[in-house]
Amino acid sequence: MAFIDTLLEIQHRHNSLLCVGLDTDPARIPVSLQKSEDPVLEFNRRIIEATSDLVCAYKLNVAFYEAMGSEGWQALHRTLDLIPKGIVVIGDAKRGDIGNTSQMYAKSLFEDFGFTATTASPYMGEDSVAPFLTDAERGTFVLAVTSNPGAKDFQHLRINGTPLYEHVVKKVSRWNKNRNCGLVVGATRPAALKRIRALAPSLPILIPGIGAQGGDLTSAIRHGSSAKGDLAVINASRSILYASNKDDFADAARKEASLLRDTINNVREKYFG
């Protein structure tokens, strides 16, 4: 099954565009879990158990696990084993290198770890992304417009009147022969998101930047979804993981995720009926 069909299947089955970012910071894990053998893994287990019926995807930023050294590597592997089949699992790695090297990254992310999807940087062009696209079942979200302040440094520079990110979007649309390409567009740039959805009506768009980063949720859904109200993947990390810093953190995460899914669905109902 092509990646886009896997994504649509879970978005409709769980009636959810929500993606929970499992970017677990060891310093923010409740004290009671600190005694367990692997606090990060235990925290992730509780969050996954509390939220898996509410999401279409989990996103794990590889950096958070790499920073913990080989223990983090193992926690990442074991966390992936806990996620129920059918849910999209995004290894947020933003890799990109010459062809034979990107192939190594694809092997690590898709074969060694078994992620359903990853994120990639477009700067090195087609042959740096191509190795991620050979397996139609695995998705790749290419960075178009990111949610951080530095997005303006290069992504918005204009080439013959159109910003760099539009050139990226047009290229990615052409690379989508296996129906497994997507884009990353930050919720902090609603005008760019609207323009990108118009240029790429049928690509999945991963949308970080709501919550802690201040992006507007309503415009993210309204402008990021397809005409049918799907294909947007709305990521939230800190607001869910740390909804409570006490022992009720999993219940609090479930409440927060449930509220966010419902809020998203209300907006979908309003605009896409």
Add this chain to the structure above:
Amino acid sequence: MAFIDTLLEIQHRHNSLLCVGLDTDPARIPVSLQKSEDPVLEFNRRIIEATSDLVCAYKLNVAFYEAMGSEGWQALHRTLDLIPKGIVVIGDAKRGDIGNTSQMYAKSLFEDFGFTATTASPYMGEDSVAPFLTDAERGTFVLAVTSNPGAKDFQHLRINGTPLYEHVVKKVSRWNKNRNCGLVVGATRPAALKRIRALAPSLPILIPGIGAQGGDLTSAIRHGSSAKGDLAVINASRSILYASNKDDFADAARKEASLLRDTINNVREKYFG
């Protein structure tokens, strides 16, 4: 000591601009080493012992080690322990993410592994690179023009008449407050290299793409060096690592590295006296 001073010290002490890329492919390790406990580590040890007086730097592409899973992670750590102090060790990772995430990558590369330098992708702008630059002793080579065919997709697009990569070079020059920024410019693009050296006369430039990728060595040195004939870091990987596929591989690597250093120095002598 700021990164640029560390680089200049070793370039002058070893009289070498050569960087050996330790991108070890397990499939290409001679049969006799396959029996050892950790063939990749043993191969790297022999290459380092045979070449360390001839180089200014080693570059390890993290992808090659990640693709081997946690064993590769360990081989990477243990390889770094074998490199004599004073030689620059570049963790070629091409990372870049929002600020708090890039900080995680910087921690992993500079603190956990202890690399002297890394490579970073510019697409996400200043705050995605800044966390790599806080420690003046650690260098960061930002991708400007890469050696692969896809470099033309975005890097050469013109904004008000000047290609995107020039905008990157100008920004990086401004980010160089701690004297620890550098650039990556592929040897396959000599005209761009010449232009970039003119724009950034005092930044280190890491130059991949000679040898297997077909870049011209003479123009790489002539256009990539500073006015004093230093600051270019000329990378060669496969031509040195696999100079022989037999038991004499380390001797063959030394011969090849020695020849390449001398060839580089002859060009330096000719153009920079």
